[in-house]
Amino acid sequence: MPYTIEFEPIGIRLLCEEPLTISDAARRAGISLKSVCGGKAVCGKCLVHVHRDSVSPPTESEQRLLTNNQLAEGWRLACCTTVLADTAVHVPVTSTAEAQVIQLDGVGAHCEPRPMVRMFPITTPVPSLTDQTADLRRISDALRQQHGVEQARVDLPALRSLHAALRAGDWQVAVAIRGDEIIAVYPGAIPRPIGLAVDVGTTKLACYLVDLETGQTLAAKGAMNPQIAYGEDVMSRLEAVMVNPANDSRLQQEAVETINTVAAELCDTQKLTTEYLLDVCLVGNTAMHHLLLNLPVRSLALSPFVSALDSALDVDAGQIGLHAAPGVRAHFPAPIAGFVGSDHLAFLLAAGFGEDNRTKLGIDIGTNTEIALQVGGRIVSCSTASGPAFEGAHIRHGMRAAPGAIERVIIDEDGAVHCDIVAGSPPVGVCGSGILDALAEMCKVGIINQRGRINRDKPGVCCEDDGKPVFLLAAGGNGRRDVTISQEDIDQVLLAKGAIRAGIDILMDHLGVTPREIEEIVIAGAFGTYMDPFRAVRIGLLPNVPLTRVHAIGNGAGAGARMMLVSTDARQCAIRLAERIEYLELAAYPGFNKYFAYGVRLPAF
């Protein structure tokens, strides 16, 4: 009897046919749970919260590792708990392997599907000594007669497959055509026309399986970018290639293999294989783009930071090792510049940049944050190394706005801390809004100064074993840890804030725009999705605009990639958009340091 597991707050559903442990189910769903002991019920790290009574009873290990209170509240170890019926499983950030939470939502592709590839069912006559017509001509004749479609070219691997497909389908086949070229032939009736959109991030890959005719996202899944073994950030990864050129193809192959694996799993949800993928669209920052295409990256890493190309490129999927239908040409939208990639273009496309002339700010927050400002007919973009703080990766007790997350903080003048916690659960961490709130409040009462230094004399500030000061947001108890904010956390957030704000201010200065004139701010990225505009404006991350003008669209790059996957119009739109975007090199902007220093400082409260 099949049942469904819903993982929260990630929002991934998994249909299971047999009883599975939550660990196994999570693995199938692409969610990496912490597992120091490797599922031996020893480390107790894979703590999850199960809502309903549809799981196996607690094991002896769980009774040993968890408190009775925890068990009573529904906390269980994923490796010990077998799911028996429909259930929702809450996975706290503290239980997921670092940086494993993938941003898969994003706005829907708001465009009419008009795919590059179309599929036609045909039936051909059976050959005989009086009809020795070649296989390909048999098919093109049928295409013309049965659909009025003229075929002029054929991809070689597709041509190689004609023979078997015609005979396996008993002279009834489905022919996939892009333009005037046959790219695949499938025996029998017409299958669902599917395509793959991928947002290749430095840290994470987000893959979307899309119905090319309806535009519907059929399944989505994330994975770590395996290149992370060669360096966490873009620069260290480029250096890895420059130091050892053999790494070039290794990085390429490992990323492609991961995409192939995820794609196969996604296709499997539709009872299809990657051989049925009729189109692929991949976006990413320029380094990921170049690495995935095995283009030289030396010039990306060294001044003057010149990319190999800044236009859209279609390449044979097979040429870069991507598994797909024989003749698929993978679409790589244009990278804008060395540090502004096609993911930024995809985000701006999804955010409607270039559609009108409204004054509009777009911010895609990540380890690198790309910012675009549209004013009149101009769109200027820049990139800023904001670091991983807003991705939640390097904030000690950072987590998403899931149950147990501190999302609102008020600190009285006497130092008393009041926290709002998501779902009213006991506090287990602090989410984006919470940390922004905390910083503002700490500054307000003087626990930190405007540069973010912790005042050790203030109540709530204590010293850790290494002598470094931390501020206690919420005390632990009942087996829970304290939730604290360290000097390092504060520095990380302020550096990120400073980098992003400097980028925004420089773009506004460059185009002569004041905050009041900004009609819309569109924010993408996981952090942005859960960020409270009020707090973002309050600590000065965003310029002071009416809050109703701030919109979050989640994974904007993924959304844009899906648009370009299903719509030739969106591809054309993106090509025109890319030609319009001007790149501004922040480091070369006069007074950059002043802007940055201003951006890092907290406002006076």
Added chain:
Amino acid sequence: MPYTIEFEPIGIRLLCEEPLTISDAARRAGISLKSVCGGKAVCGKCLVHVHRDSVSPPTESEQRLLTNNQLAEGWRLACCTTVLADTAVHVPVTSTAEAQVIQLDGVGAHCEPRPMVRMFPITTPVPSLTDQTADLRRISDALRQQHGVEQARVDLPALRSLHAALRAGDWQVAVAIRGDEIIAVYPGAIPRPIGLAVDVGTTKLACYLVDLETGQTLAAKGAMNPQIAYGEDVMSRLEAVMVNPANDSRLQQEAVETINTVAAELCDTQKLTTEYLLDVCLVGNTAMHHLLLNLPVRSLALSPFVSALDSALDVDAGQIGLHAAPGVRAHFPAPIAGFVGSDHLAFLLAAGFGEDNRTKLGIDIGTNTEIALQVGGRIVSCSTASGPAFEGAHIRHGMRAAPGAIERVIIDEDGAVHCDIVAGSPPVGVCGSGILDALAEMCKVGIINQRGRINRDKPGVCCEDDGKPVFLLAAGGNGRRDVTISQEDIDQVLLAKGAIRAGIDILMDHLGVTPREIEEIVIAGAFGTYMDPFRAVRIGLLPNVPLTRVHAIGNGAGAGARMMLVSTDARQCAIRLAERIEYLELAAYPGFNKYFAYGVRLPAF
């Protein structure tokens, strides 16, 4: 001091920089001399005739292995003789490794060159922090500004090479463009634009290096088709693949590797590498075509003999392993049917079929002989398994019309044999004209009957050790062997003649043409080149037409391939021609056996 060796009658010239033995020079020129002892001056098989006094004096080995008469006449061992100055070397067929003589002449490509790929020299600005233009855009801007050429696409491997080429050429490069796509970028000044035409025969590969702008053949070389290890004829080779599907890619790779090796040697004559090959055109019979593209061949081998395609195909050279410039698309002209390949199309193109409506017969003689008859607006082609006799391979004392070849035979009623010998040398073998003459004369005086049976009672007929009768054409002596004609030789020639004549007669019957109406007979293939029309008509190989109407054009397929290599017009012409050619299945023609039996018989003399 450089000197030139001219190998005759093959017609290959070799420019040498240093003193070489004739063996080494022959190897460089792609001519395989017999060498049982491996060049150790022991076997005496590598006998050649040197015309001028520009070689080293005879060695002790030569004095031991050759007679004084031979040495006086200019006969030498290739492995012992060092060339010192310009010379012509005659290589008798008896000294060449079997089936290693490659037909490389053929008519010149009689078309205006208009290549697919053009080359443009450009200089780009040097990048700086104020000019971060991407490499590709730097090139396309220069192409537009300096040549008015719009570039829209780029091949991925070419794109990968931009970075190094721009920097190695100090921002001066040569860009090769096909249509609107960049297919290669070379550092520095513009190199000679070269392309490769290949005639892929079942037994031999003929490769031509051509200047794409002038149409001039710069160098040519042949090689054995290495697939021969999997079967001598087409059918046994197809069976090898069907029995073991892994052979499919082995056959493909081995053929491509041989082409790559020969291509590299040809490019080397121009001080270039295969990376500079800007275009490739490959013709061959349909089985060779399919094997080279790794297309399924099962349907080619089994009734109803359906090919995968019967239209022209362009494929990425890299996709089939061919070494060439990054973005080269190898052109495969259309195969006509399962047993009539693109080599036939190339031959008909070179022979001017389809250019006018003259009544015209085209015959490409090989192991398989393809025949086409053009009448009015129609062109009908057929294929016939004529066997290797006319290729000279399986005739015991067969050779080309080189010195020592019996080229004319008269037999008196009393059995006395009179021979004309090429260059008046002592007789060493019999060439095509000679064997046709011999058969006619033998029949005339009753040494053989009209079915070719030797009458053992006739003078000149003797028995060999195995009891089989042979006819003595010329007695040996002075260390030379007898030149004889065996029953097997006669059978081979008559079967070949029967197959070809049956094909001609069936085509004439099918189109209602009488011999008198035939305005031209064009003959291709090595045998055809040296065949005397008078003898061919006399023994009934050709219908009875005025001899001035018979023309030989040598390797017509190679000539046609070169035309399609250098001229887009010729490609278009060939595409139209292919659509017009009707294929006739001889075996299914009513009364085929009767035609064949008639064709095998010798006429009454």
